[in-house]
Amino acid sequence: MIQWPRAVYLHVPFCLHHCGYCDFTLVARRDHLIPQWFDCLQRELEQHRRESGARLPVDSIFIGGGTPTHLSVLQLQQLAELIAGHFELQPGGEYSMEANPDGLEAEKLRVLYEAGVNRLSLGVQSFDDDVLQLLERTHRADAAAEVVCEAASILPAVSLDLMFGVPGQSEASWQRTLERAVSLPVVHVSTYGLTWEQGTPFFRRQRSGELQRVEEELERSQYLQAIQQLTGAGFEHYEVSNFARPGWQCRHNLVYWRAEEYLAFGPGAARYVGGVRSTSCRSVVKWLRSWSEGRACVEEEERCEPEQRAREAIMLGLRLRRGFDVAEFESRFGVTLQQLAGAALAQGLRRGQLELADGQLRLTETGLLLADSVTAEFL
Ligand code: SF4
Structure with missing residues (x-):
């Protein structure tokens, strides 16, 4: 269910x-x-x-x-x-x-x-x-x-x-x-x-x-x-x-x-439900034509595998300044950070772009200025 x-x-x-x-x-x-x-x-x-x-x-x-x-x-x-x-x-x-x-x-x-x-x-x-x-x-x-x-x-x-x-x-x-x-x-x-x-x-x-x-x-x-x-x-x-x-x-x-799920409606809307990510047609006219005939209008749909979900959760969680709780992450996804992304983690820590403090993994001030590239290393 x-x-x-x-x-x-x-x-x-x-x-x-x-x-x-x-x-x-x-x-x-x-x-x-x-x-x-x-x-x-x-x-x-x-x-x-x-x-x-x-x-x-x-x-x-x-x-x-x-x-x-x-x-x-x-x-x-x-x-x-x-x-x-x-x-x-x-x-x-x-x-x-x-x-x-x-x-x-x-x-x-x-x-x-x-x-x-x-x-x-x-x-x-x-x-x-x-x-x-x-x-x-x-x-x-x-x-x-x-x-x-x-x-x-x-x-x-x-x-x-x-x-x-x-x-x-x-x-x-x-x-x-x-x-x-x-x-x-x-x-x-x-x-x-x-x-x-x-x-x-x-x-x-x-x-x-x-x-x-x-x-x-x-x-x-x-x-x-x-x-x-x-x-x-x-x-x-x-x-x-x-x-x-x-x-x-x-x-x-x-x-x-927090990489949680959400519903979405309307043209171009992206949703994440039951492990499936999908996006409605971005063309407003196409979306209107399709729904006027009673047909859904979905442009992209993909089932996210557990590993992909875990990697995305790291990338998104690092956008938060307090980062994310590593123990909570590991119990949610059933994998350790080390097993999943040991190399990216070690690199970020070594370069001073990431820090682990009080069980939270987060971007440092240096990492913040390179947020997109540092977080992309985990994908
Ligand atoms: S067209 Fe202008 S006002 Fe409309 S959504 Fe884009 S930025 Fe906002």
Whole structure:
């Protein structure tokens, strides 16, 4: 019998505008597809309900996008009812929604609050209008700061996404963004370096020389700047890219970093259930067409063998600043770290990139700056 995951993700693939660097699953200026998306999402949820046979209890719900708050007030209510009909958020559970500052009126925030949403993740990216313009974001810094305050007056928790490594973004600009972020009523901050994804307009503009990648050294220094500024303001650096005030870590994302299982619905959504990882079609139109005919639309599916699961658990667990408990890991996967990845472990320890302390394996400060390559050694 399947032990159903207690975390669920839903993907809302609509945005006002398609930012040039973004390769997420979404469509912009195609709001006429929203009713069909609702219809298909309902079909997907109903199919799952037939398999599970029950309205499942969950500890976290995460509605991501796209821009979920691009939906109208009525559509947000409709979405909340649809979700409540299929999942029962347990007392103390986390209910997150991603949002953009544009068009996020108080009425929408109140609807979210009434629906039980208790955490808003706002894609602010920067408090510098020049940086926002370069990123093709449609909001401006002052307006975003106002939305943050309004959201925090209605919802229990507001998180900000901020971006560094943007062409033309100086250390002074990044510093001002960080300072403004910590001056606002937010309990969580995620910081990401701009990535240049193949197939995006930014990737082409970089290839043609129109946009210059930021030097690695500057990007590293901006990352260290974020750590210094945010921890100095009382945020705990709990994951490579994430910072939280005490008690406000993102519980949904902790499920991913602990290599636990999760459900997911909507186009492009990736799930991990019963040892099988699968991803729905990333083309919104293809996903809609398929579900409109009552057929699931899965692009990739793989059963994860125990060894692969254990290796991924190391890679993900090392993203947490406290690392992971080695004894717990060994009893969960029935293998010792030494047997599974002795060479990678020895290399990381020898190079001072990893440390073992109080039974936890974690990245050192040196390892943190090379997190992707150090953790990839375990795969
Ligand atoms: S608003 Fe966010 S999800 Fe939408 S296109 Fe821009 S970066 Fe991508």
